[in-house]
Amino acid sequence: MLSSLPFLLPRFKRFARLALTGAGLALLGVSAMAAPQQAIYQQAPASVRELLDTPALPKHLVSPNKQYLALLEPRRFNSLAELARPTLKLAGLRFDEASSVPSQTTAIARLRLRPLFKPQAAEQIIDLAQGQAADKSFFHSFSWSPDGQRFLLERRSDKANELWVGNAGSGELQQIKGLRLNNALAQGELAWLNASELVLLAQVERRGAAPKQPSVPNAPLIRETTGRASPERTHADLLQNPHDERLLEYHALSQLVRVDLRSLQTKRLGTPALFFSVASLGDAEGLLTERITRPFSYSLTWDDFPQVVEVRRPDGVVQREIARLPLKRGVAINGVLPGPRLFYASPNKDAAVYWVEALDGGNPNNRVAHRDRLMRLDAPYTGEAQELLRLPQRFNTMRFIDDGQHALVTEDDGLRAWTRSYLLALRGGSIRTVFDHSQRERYRHPGSPMMRMSPGGHLLAQTHGGGLLLQGAGASPKGDRPFLDRLNLQDGSVQRLFQSGEAVYTQPLELLGDGRLLSLQESTNQPPSLHVQALGSPGVASQALTKARAPHPLMRKIRRELISFKRADGVDMSFWMYLPPDYKEGEARATLVWAYPLEFNDPALAGQLSGSSNRYPNFSGLSPLMLVLDGYVVLMDATMPIVGDAKSVNDDFIEQITLSAKAIIDKAEDLGVTDPKRVAIGGHSYGAFMAVNLLAHTDLFKAGIARSGAYNRTLTPFGFQSERRSLWDARDSYLKLSPFLYANQIKEPLLLIHGEVDDRAGTLPMQSERLYQALSGTGGTARYVLLPLEAHGYTARESVGHVQWEMRQWLRAHLGDPRDLH
Template identity: 35%
Template sequence: MKAKLILVILLLATYSYAQESLTYQKPSKEILELADVDLAPGVQIDSKGAHMVFIYRNQYKSIAELSETELRLAGLRINPVTNIGSRTNFYTNLKVKKTGDINAKQVTNLPENSRLSGFTWSPDESMIACLNTTQTGVEVWILNVSEGNATKITDANINANMGESINWFKDNKHLLIKTLPNNRKPLINTITAVPNGPTISVSDGSKAQNRTYQDLLKTPNDEFNFEQLASSDIKKVSITGKIEDFLPTDMYEDISFSPDGNYVMITKIKRPFSYLVTYSRFPSESNVYDLNAKLIQTVNDVPIDEVRPKGFMATRTGKRSMRWRGDKPAVLVWVEALDNGDPEIAIEHRDAVYQLDAPFNDNPKMILKTQQRFAGIQWGNDNIAIATDRWWNTRNTKTYLFNPSDINSKAKVISDRSYQDVYSDPGDFVLSKNEFGIKTLDIQDNKLFLMGAGFSKKGQFPFVDEFTIKTNKKKRLYESKFTDKLEIFISAIDMKKGEILVNIQSQTTYPNYYIRNLKKKSLKAITAFQNPFKSLENVNKRVISYKRDDGLELEGTLYLPLNYEEGKKYPMILWAYPKEFKDKASAAQSTANPNEFVYPYSGSPIYWITRGYVVLDDAAFPIVGEGSNEPNDKFRTQLVGNAKAAIDAVDNLGYIDKNKVAVGGHSYGAFMTANLLSHSNLFAAGIARSGAYNRTLTPFGFQSEERSYWEAPNVYYDMSPFMHADKMKTPLLLIHGVADNNSGTYPLQSERYFNALKGLGATVRLVMLPMESHGYRAKESIMHMLWEQDQWLEKYVKNKETTN
């Protein structure tokens, strides 16, 4: 007994010594001066291109902000003190300017210590309503755009926990808001509460094959807390602050006014709640009211949505995607599955679109059938609308031109392509605001317009096309000719005048906004943001192309060290994210642009060009499965093939020491990293952030794999690095957020993988970042992450011990 006790003490001592008591660290000076900068503001521009609002925020949250009280319920993360999403991005300052002015002016009368969010333009675009979060709650503020001043119109009693909290009436003088109910009961402390009984789940034999969701309800106490936090009153408030009752307490989710503003559709969540899916699949009811809150009609009643047929293209039965038709005063439109939502049923048409006119008590009218699963409609007028559908298994998408007033006229397929084939992408139809203030198809003289990204074999050249409705013929109105810059189309301002809003950038020129006039062939700058990353102004960046062993064309964005010397060999970091394809032609297409601005975001590997590393970023890692073969059937082979091709390509250019190459990635990129280290000897070290490593913990599909574990056990086994932990011989840095909310990437994934690697004697370090979700937000966390990565790379890559 004494010997056993001594052994236990020794084991505990060994475990404790294996942990490091470490405060948050900061990276090297070279990295810090890139990671800790003030960024240019976000920009909001009215549809006429007349006024601009600059919205400023801190680049990072603080760990203190992330440590505020948080409840995780039914897929929501809520601060129960302030009653707004606990991970909300807050903006700290506002400025306004006319597009023709040189300088922006400061908005006056903003709240002290502003934490602004939820910006919503008024129908006439003269004002913006927004939320301000105080220490005790959420207020509504109004910004007068032309005058540049702000006014508070409510107390800090807004419920911003679920759905939109602000909706404008068409009169531009009133809003519908959600407020906290006076009768809300105190929340239950689920940690200290004494249980009333066990939690019991049952199955009636129906298959409920759902993804591995996080933050689900788990107990009756969770149900109680969710209902309290989701419940609100709906009030009518004027821009002067006068408040009137509209609807009593309920669990309101979505609110939307009809285009003419005479009706409002309000959706509320109902019981029973689910422990299997998030709140978006709880029972719900949609009702239409008039402007005096009189119930006109219940237009949808959706039961709990736990059980669906198998497959990514499965959906529920009944009315779904209900919304207002944008080109009509008050017409509701929705979709219903014709195949019972089951993708395995063979049928000519999968979905049907219906519409119902006010006052919503007549029989609905079917206006369209789609061959595949419905994906959306852009409305034009009585005779013209554009619809799209798509099908996951074939990666196909179709675009239909149809007459919504004549069901007997056959919808015309005007585009039929793989949505992964970027070279054939015809672009997006241009929209403009109609008489109701709703964005619909911009139709002029029987013509539509398309704006496209313009990827091609020769490079990226964004374009604007004119589309003649009667003939389906296109005419190119404009194609960007830049070879040293990247032009991105944002939106149309006035197609009659030929005015469009664009963004132009280069490797070292920060993205700025311009108004391009296609008819006058002019370009007018409306912002002049400066590059905050001064140390990267002389960056050596280019896109390189190379081939995999099977002949597949690949590419990556190559950066040379800032101190690069001709003929010298450098360590390299390869950063990537795998993507599945159903055909090699699409997988081989180039989507990298060397003129894209060099932006070292928090998770980027670009920082390390300041530390003497070559970086191959966004390296193409296609996983292809053609015909009846699924991409993941040969996942590992293709993964290693992609990595070898990338390393060989850079090595052939004479830049790197092949013995000093690291690989890294986030999420599925982390999964990739662990697999590469387990099944190849190409790398000196790896960095895997917020990944999943044991696919049996996500048994009903993951990423782009829709087969379950029981259908493809070998695939799940072969792809799981955890199952091959005994093969890991390469140093691996694991980083994970303790509060990861992403489907499938539980923190448990990294913890168990670390334990397996440690038990098998691998060189591995696990860093768990407190309070962080799937993407890291706190400045302290991000700086420490950069420090950890830098230390790891310096030790195991740049200064790797070599044996003769």
């Protein structure tokens, strides 16, 4: 583990390594003749730092009984001390060694409760300081009880993850003494039995000390393949040796525990196992549990290990084994296991168990009439399962509807990038198609079911007036206008209950018991606030329930506009143009283009717009939009559509991003805001991959910024992003799409930033390190910044500030002062 100082790679042509052990610092890329560069965390200008440190906008969570509102303000940044806590990386998991809490769990900085419809009642500020210690404990994972009278909070202390119960009326918090939650395999697994009792996963009692690493290896590590193809994608944090296996068993071993929120008493159920899921069946008739077993794998993540699915009595005793899934080896790319998978516990009185089985052997390359079937096993689980329906394409998800009679079943066609949803009568077996559209569809997207918690604690799709409630973004050529629809379950007709107006962006949240709508309203200069109003047109008067925070003064001065245009082949494109506070008409300024490529099988879909000009500009800490405050024009979310057949869409990836990039620059120049000779390209993750390819294959840009990307596709040989073919099936495309192999063609200055412990499968830090080495060796101009303790996204205050500083310095060095007009 490196020290808590940035790992900076200055620009030199010779590659050398210098370790400054006294400072806990390593520098790469320092020439033998150059003096060591003292690396420290830098910070953005005061105006940007002030904006970065503005508290995050609160999240609004309404209680199931629609009586209380919780306002959760997440902690904006982690501390380096928090990131430096001992973390285990096992089988694709990352969790805190002392408490088993998953890494980078978001802490709650502030929590307030208030009655929704009692203006005279005082707001409860929940005391989150009790028992707190700096960088060692925090509250997280808020949830309501089914009746809305209580709420749950988890608290990660220095040694455990605790459960606390709060009273919605008084705000009083109480700890469930002696209970240590185990979230190593699954976070927030709660099986509600009723409004005041639930079953969850806890650490076993008296588990002893963790296994110790042998001081001397006692055997070689051997892996063997026997001729059976097993094309696994690249994974991070896999098990490496028998000691890792023992650690996983030790930390993931869980006990089912029943908790009574009234008495604060607990009861342990059954025997411990490697549980990762627990759900209640029907009206608490039993439990559906899922657990992993040996043999483990060194090439797969934990969720592909053998699994056992069981129905248990309320006391935890196994009633019936439902399925035993093997290790997921030998499965085709984008394939599934041929046997049972994806298990659902019925929320209805029948307490049935549902699951899916493949009819194509799990191989998407097999041509069959139906790929999956949905099965149901009724209580008391002694007979044979019944087939409910067969799906032409691969099953995606199942949502139970709160009428107790229907479910929404969705399938996906991977080759066409298409999705279809059916309304299924659970008992009658009748089925009707209700949605049928491209996965990239925006304008005709029907929306998603509005969910609610049932009295038994199950999450259900909500109905109102005999119809299913659907909420959606309401994308249109004029921008997003969120809506609330009602889908008639009898005839499939759709009635629009509400749609946002054009002047104020209004997002439906909840339909209250009296038929009024609870919504979030915001505008360009007004942060979100909670409102309640009668259903109807946008002009209906609304009542403000919360007061919006005063907007940051800088936010009022930034100009934002959605720009639409076409590229040379006729594909529609767009970007959000952000102009600095001091921008004057006619100024052609230095510009940053920030983009992320998306694949489409229909050019009409590629041109559909998203976003709204009436939303409050809420910049994240890592957002390149902070550079607007430094005077740069930023073209944000510039579309980079890759249009073509899903099987071969990447074959002309380079040509299409080149067309798009040229169209973006030309449009910005036509608008008079951009100097085409001073444009930089940037992106994060797949956007970084795109940016470096543009630098390697075009001369359109003066400089580049690439954060946490992948640049050598031979290191992800069994597919990446939407690519379904392996390296050996599409060798030319893999090589062409690897800018690492074209490093000698990258003549523009490139800033590479990466998290030291990136947890994404295809974006290990080696990707940036090797590209930097290639650029150094071929005479390129590059700077490599490796952020200690950071993963794929960067969360420490120091890291975020430093990234903003790096991007600002890079643009100033290679694009010049944005206010200097040429």
